[in-house]
Amino acid sequence: MKNRTKKWAGILFLFPSLVFSQTSAPTLQELINSALANDGTLNEQILQNKITHLDDEKLKDVFLPKVDISGQASYLYTSAHFTTPQFNIPAIPNLFPGLTIPEGGNSLNISGISTMAKAEASLLLYSGGKVKYLKEANREKNLSEQKLMEKSKDDVVTSISKAYDTFALLEESRKVLDESKKRLDINRKTADKALGYGLITPYDHKKIELAQATLDSKIVEYEGKKQLLMTQLEVLTGIDRTRIAAIQPILKPISYALINENIDNRAEIQALEHGIKASEYKIEAEKKWWVPKVQAQTSLSYFGLYDNHISTSKDLLQGFNSKLDLNPSNLNIFPLFQAGVGFKWDIFDGNEGKSAVEGAKINKEILENKKRDAQKKLKLNLANNQTNYDIANAQITLKEKAKNIAKLALENVEKEFRYGTKKSSDLIDAENDLQTAELDYQTAIYNQRRSAIELMKATQNLDINKL
Template sequence: MQINKGVINMLFISIVGLFSTVSFSQQLDPVLTELINKGLNKSQTVNIKAIEAQQAKLDQRLAKSVFIPKVTFNGSFTRLNDDITFGEDTQNLLVATQKLVIKEALQIPFNAPFPGEIPLKDTPNLQDKNILKTSVDLDWVLFSGFEATIAIKASKHKESSLKYLGMAEKDKLALKIIEAYDKLALVYASEKVLNTSEKYLDEQAFYVKKAIENGLATPIGRKKIELAQQQLAGKKLEFEHNKTLLIEVLFQLTGESRENLRMLRPELETFSLNSNSNVEKRNEIKALEEAEQATIYKSKMEKSHFIPKVAVKGHYEFIEDYLSLLDPKWYVGVGIKWNVFDGNQSNLKAQKSKLESEIYRERIEEAEEMIDLSIVKAEQTYQSTLQNSKIVEKEIELATDTYEMVNKQFKNDLASINEVLDALTNLEKANFKLQESYFDQRRAVTEMLHAKGTLKY
């Protein structure tokens, strides 16, 4: 039984056809895009960064609220052990003064006795022992010494930093999902190669069986075919394990049901990349720059403690009857608070914040160096994968021709079954290498785009 060369060539064309060249600038597979979106919505890390950004936004509102008047209603009841009164001498003086005023009003001589029928008023208490108070207080900061204004700016930069960190986490998660999706595509592409190899082995088994029946081969040949079939079954089992594992990974990353993930049939595609594509600032760099600005404003805020603060204070008592003779019913005042010396605490805190900003500057420079290095590495890896793909394609051609030649020789008793199986194994390995080459190429492209800050999903 002769295997047609055209069948092998069609196999090669069908495998290579899986990897049609497209531009990465185009949209990703819609299914992959949907999985990425689901993963971003599910990710606890991304959600935490979003919540932290909301907290920073609330910090801005808190800083602005410093200038909003604060109104407080108060209520209290107090009982003293006794009324607070004037001393005995003071009370006698007040009574004598009251008698003089009455005598003068009645035109009674100064030295005449005071008429007993005229009642005198009791001397009021300084404070009754029962005190019931209900009041309202007003506190209004007119000028915070720029402290609140600077705090608002610091919070804005902190919010931006957290947002960029969230976007960086999204990029990392998208890379994980794309890699798992591509690995699943690689597994399914490998399955097609295994199925084709199984077809070849079945044809060889059929031929060996006929050859044994006609005395042209020994049972040893059949056992070798059976061994090759068992080895292929082991590879198929490995394929099932890899598929199950990748489906579980995608399930954990995206939250998509396992049933839907099992229905996916992703295909690998090789990507062309413009090596002169622009480099955009990475989200990690933007996050560090915003954090640096936030610490700079924090340092300025610490220094603003020495600027005078101006505030308005107001108070109003609703119940006048329980006030002491010295308590006002209401008052309004403007005050200035000027922190002249605080034990050098503000200065030390400002220096600490400044050093923190210098740390962020060092991290920015370090990250930029690492990104530049990763771009160079990714470009070199991409070029290597392109060259490797060309080499593997030649290997497939050679392995195909070799298998055809050895198969013909075997049919004519010029080659052993071992040589046929070795040629078939080489063809299978070459096909695997091609798929792995395209997988590596996609990895290099995504890593390069991520390094350049141009990864879109």
């Protein structure tokens, strides 16, 4: 009874933590990890890389012995036609007068149930050096695929971080709209009193109502964008929508200083370099087409002929009753053993080897051209991202100043509106200016984060811990 009580007490103790883990908001790291696990492109690359590993195993298994066992049972019938030449048998005095056997045609017929069994083992001793280079080519191919997977991972991180920052931007926008709504509600009460005292016209009062309706429509638009973003994150990550709704990220600028301007670390360049090396090894492998291949081989065979009939169509000797007509019970040949070393040397293969070498060389040239083109584009991309990052930082400073000025202007207009020296249109204009300035400031931070992430990617230095 005591043990059962302790057991339930332990379950009740763990229950709050289990509920919390199922309802707590996912972190950016969790969102990225889930998206990486669900990304179709990355999973396809992983499966393709598994095929490359299988190809590597196949190359390793080339030098393993191969053993085949075969058997066959069938009805056998064969007929061999032959001609016996004329020949003379010399006479033996007082004993044999001599004899001339004329030329004649004959057929040897063999029929019966044949059985055959064979066990054969072979072992490749030397492949001409081709397998060695193919292994190296496959290794470089594997490294190239690994680099392409890194690029896909960076793309996933970029996509999720953008959605996460958009969520933060929407949350900040909602805060701005809520604050604006509070101020408008207060100013609406002031306008109601002013209308009752005849200090403002009904037209001015309607402008306040229109501003509130416009603000309500912006809040509805915000909710629609948030729901769409939640759906996007749910699809990309597979995380429950309830947990995603609890996300409350903070939008902060990313401080990043570009240390190394070398774009050779980019995954695309690294993948192409490994692809070029793989092509070089493939060229060397194809050049070995003419080198002899050596193989050891051994076999053990059995042959049997049952219920057989061996006969000739005519007499073996013309003029003699000498037809062959045998019915042996069976004929067995066992063991028939062979063992030795053989080689295959392709002296001329119809230019297949030469064409394969030329094809591998062309493939290498294609990859080299792609690398040169990628280097040009990535250098330009790096310069562009650095410029965008510098501009984005400057925009944050500018938009912050504009926000502070708009805030101060609204405070002054609100005071003058209460004293009746400003119209409702002035108040609404000042309110809209502050809304725009605050949203522009948050958007500037959002754009700065995007520029910083792209700058990190430009030199393959994307670090999740800095996001």
